[in-house]
Amino acid sequence: MKPFAAFLGATLIAGNALAGNQFDINVGKPGADISPTMYGLFFEDINYGADGGLYAEMIKNRSFEFPDRLMGWRSFGNIEVRDTDGPFDRNPHYVRLSDPGHGEKRTGLDNEGFFGVSFKADSVYRLSVWSRTASDAPSRIKVELIEPDADGESQVCADVKIDVKGFEWKRYTAELRPDRTVAKGRLRIFLDSPAAVDLEHVSLLPADTWKGREGGLRRDLVQRLADIHPGVFRFPGGCIVEGTELPDRYQWKNTVGPVENRPLNLNRWHYTFPHRFFPDYFQTYGLGFYEYFLLSEEIGAAPLPVLNVGLVCQYQNHDPKAHVPADSLDEYIRDAIDLVEFANGDTTTTWGALRAQMGHPAPFGLKYMAIGNEQWGPEYVERLKPFVEAMRRECPEIEIIGSSGPDSEGDKFDYLWPEMKRLDVDLVDEHFYRPNDWFLSQGMRYDGYSRKGPKVFAGEYACHTPGYKRNNYGAAICEAAFMTGLERNADVVRMATYAPLFAHVEGWQWRPDMIWFDNFESVPTSSYFVQQMYATNKGTRVLPLTMDGKPVAGQEGQNGLFATAALDEDNGTTIVKVVNTGDTPQSVDLVFKGLKKNRRYTSCKVVTLSSDNLRGDNTLQAPDAVRPVESAIDIDGTSFTTEIASQTFKVFILK
Ligand code: AHR
Numbered sequence: 001m002k003p004f005a006a007f008l009g010a011t012l013i014a015g016n017a018l019a020g021n022q023f024d025i026n027v028g029k030p031g032a033d034i035s036p037t038m039y040g041l042f043f044e045d046i047n048y049g050a051d052g053g054l055y056a057e058m059i060k061n062r063s064f065e066f067p068d069r070l071m072g073w074r075s076f077g078n079i080e081v082r083d084t085d086g087p088f089d090r091n092p093h094y095v096r097l098s099d100p101g102h103g104e105k106r107t108g109l110d111n112e113g114f115f116g117v118s119f120k121a122d123s124v125y126r127l128s129v130w131s132r133t134a135s136d137a138p139s140r141i142k143v144e145l146i147e148p149d150a151d152g153e154s155q156v157c158a159d160v161k162i163d164v165k166g167f168e169w170k171r172y173t174a175e176l177r178p179d180r181t182v183a184k185g186r187l188r189i190f191l192d193s194p195a196a197v198d199l200e201h202v203s204l205l206p207a208d209t210w211k212g213r214e215g216g217l218r219r220d221l222v223q224r225l226a227d228i229h230p231g232v233f234r235f236p237g238g239c240i241v242e243g244t245e246l247p248d249r250y251q252w253k254n255t256v257g258p259v260e261n262r263p264l265n266l267n268r269w270h271y272t273f274p275h276r277f278f279p280d281y282f283q284t285y286g287l288g289f290y291e292y293f294l295l296s297e298e299i300g301a302a303p304l305p306v307l308n309v310g311l312v313c314q315y316q317n318h319d320p321k322a323h324v325p326a327d328s329l330d331e332y333i334r335d336a337i338d339l340v341e342f343a344n345g346d347t348t349t350t351w352g353a354l355r356a357q358m359g360h361p362a363p364f365g366l367k368y369m370a371i372g373n374e375q376w377g378p379e380y381v382e383r384l385k386p387f388v389e390a391m392r393r394e395c396p397e398i399e400i401i402g403s404s405g406p407d408s409e410g411d412k413f414d415y416l417w418p419e420m421k422r423l424d425v426d427l428v429d430e431h432f433y434r435p436n437d438w439f440l441s442q443g444m445r446y447d448g449y450s451r452k453g454p455k456v457f458a459g460e461y462a463c464h465t466p467g468y469k470r471n472n473y474g475a476a477i478c479e480a481a482f483m484t485g486l487e488r489n490a491d492v493v494r495m496a497t498y499a500p501l502f503a504h505v506e507g508w509q510w511r512p513d514m515i516w517f518d519n520f521e522s523v524p525t526s527s528y529f530v531q532q533m534y535a536t537n538k539g540t541r542v543l544p545l546t547m548d549g550k551p552v553a554g555q556e557g558q559n560g561l562f563a564t565a566a567l568d569e570d571n572g573t574t575i576v577k578v579v580n581t582g583d584t585p586q587s588v589d590l591v592f593k594g595l596k597k598n599r600r601y602t603s604c605k606v607v608t609l610s611s612d613n614l615r616g617d618n619t620l621q622a623p624d625a626v627r628p629v630e631s632a633i634d635i636d637g638t639s640f641t642t643e644i645a646s647q648t649f650k651v652f653i654l655k
Pocket of ligand 1 (some may be wrong): 044237239408460508
């Protein structure tokens with residue numbers, strides 16, 4: 001066979017050599033549909049992903065509800081924490097600032113933020129505080145953004161005075177525009193009058209949030225998510241769904257309605273790893289279920305909530321009595337049914353009306369719900385069963401996702417899969433945080449799965465390099481290789497989400513993660529780019545791609561190559577993804593068969609992810625170490641030869 005193409009670009013070999021690896025791609029025989037939900041995102045409030053991360057609130061313990069009521073605050077002068085007749089019944093604590101007793105002394109408090117109150121020169125920050133006078137006399141506070149370590153004369157970078165009038169609680173707002181950029185700043189409040197004042201829910205957010213929304217999300221971080229073009233967005237976790245004890249479980253009903261009255265909850269990542277202990281990590285639910293649905297919609301992803309099944313975390317709590325008895329799940333099942341009403345219900349329904357009141361009268365179009373996170377054993381199955389029965393009856397439009405447990409294989413997995421089939425769930429959530437060689441050995445994982453049973457949601461996965469549990473390019477290449485098998489088996493695998501998503505550089509508990517950030521910047525990792533290259537070049541139908549009649553999945557004699565092909569019926573393109581996981585460059589002949597008579601390819605875009613440093617990755621200090629690079633090829637024909645450098649992932653998009 002002769003190659004027809006004339007190639008441009010350094011990685012392509014023009015000429016006749018067809019030595020090595022010939023991939024036959026049958027364009028005339030499109031196979032399974034690739035689900036629009038195929039490549040998505042998994043979000044959990046771990047690593048300060050929500051509070052201190054995506055949720056743009058800058059004040060820690062803004063409602064004085066942390067068990068240590070003044071955690072995150074430094075108080076001075078005459079301060080009292082009170083809990084009688086506050087404005088919010090589910091967050092009852094507030095502070096009273098009273099006269100310090102001498103004209104030269106001060107009363108007030110200042111907040112440390114999340115790893116600092118970080119602000120930029122000339123940007124606008126919106127302050128809000130609920131307040132009332134503590135007596136008949138009017139009072140005043142002075143609020144400042146300060147630079148504690150200022151070298152110059154004054155720590156003050158911005159200030160504003162707020163007059164508080166009346167004994168009724170009211171929300172006061174102001175804007176602060178700092179004169180300098182400070183990473184480790186604080187918000188300071190002085191009592192600025194002899195008369196005492198009460199303060200509650202002290203909040204500060206940048207004006208420049210995602211879509212400029214007041215009380216919103218960090219624009220830069222949401223943009224990272226949108227840039228992936230995710231098909232599905234799973235929330236709110238993860239283990240935080242479960243709770244160490246039942247009262248700590250994630251309860252979506254506590255996360256909707258006015259933010260001021262969303263009750264504080266523990267965050268298990270506060271204490272899960274004592275060697276990375278964060279005693280000030282809690283969930284305020286400023287980013288709650290309404291915001292998750294809205295975010296899903298705005299980044300174009302199908303929302304996928306995960307609900308508690310009546311089990312606490314089976315890793316953390318071994319007391320069988322800590323779970324809800326299997327015959328007492330009514331409240332939990334009600335939560336699931338009500339959530340469908342919240343997302344999809346008419347605005348005349350109780351929960352649909354709340355959605356409308358919060359700003360979204362149109363339904364969110366919820367189609368999927370996972371019941372239970374990473375649960376296992378008969379205790380899971382006996383609880384999931386009544387959920388499935390009730391959901392089928394009350395919400396037949398919802399596809400139910402069950403769990404295959406925490407392991408990629410083994411006893412728990414082998415027990416649960418047949419049980420999930422028996423319960424007839426729609427998808428089964430598989431989790432695998434596994435080493436490089438595991439990923440490279442799983443290229444054919446889904447080729448052997450039954451085509452009749454539930455579909456697969458690869459709901460949490462990441463390559464964890466042994467002895468080097470941090471982001472690295474080598475791990476990302478293993479993920480890219482493994483994902484060829486997800487796509488080739490798109491009739492079985494309907495969704496896949498890497499995990500975890502976010503990590504604050506000063507507050508992480510778990511790594512690797514997809515996106516790292518500090519209070520100002522963020523950096524996508526190599527794993528991020530792998531996800532993005534798949535999600536933005538997904539295609540709509542799988543095309544058969546073989547080498548010597550076999551799928552290219554790192555099998556014996558395949559020289560470390562993995563590949564998959566797809567047709568994109570929307571754009572009229574053919575997409576081929578090739579990963580070379582070996583240590584030597586590979587010459588690959590892409591031979592397209594089954595094209596209609598006289599049809600040929602006339603253009604080809606190539607996206608390449610490559611790096612010489614398998615252990616390296618992007619960091620905030622060196623954000624551009626690994627980036628996908630685009631090039632174009634002149635082509636006129638139905639085959640071409642190309643070279644894939646070692647440890648390289650390439651996507652070819654042909655027209
Ligand atoms: O992604 C981190 C954790 O890993 C999730 O919370 C949990 O589901 C899994 O064990």
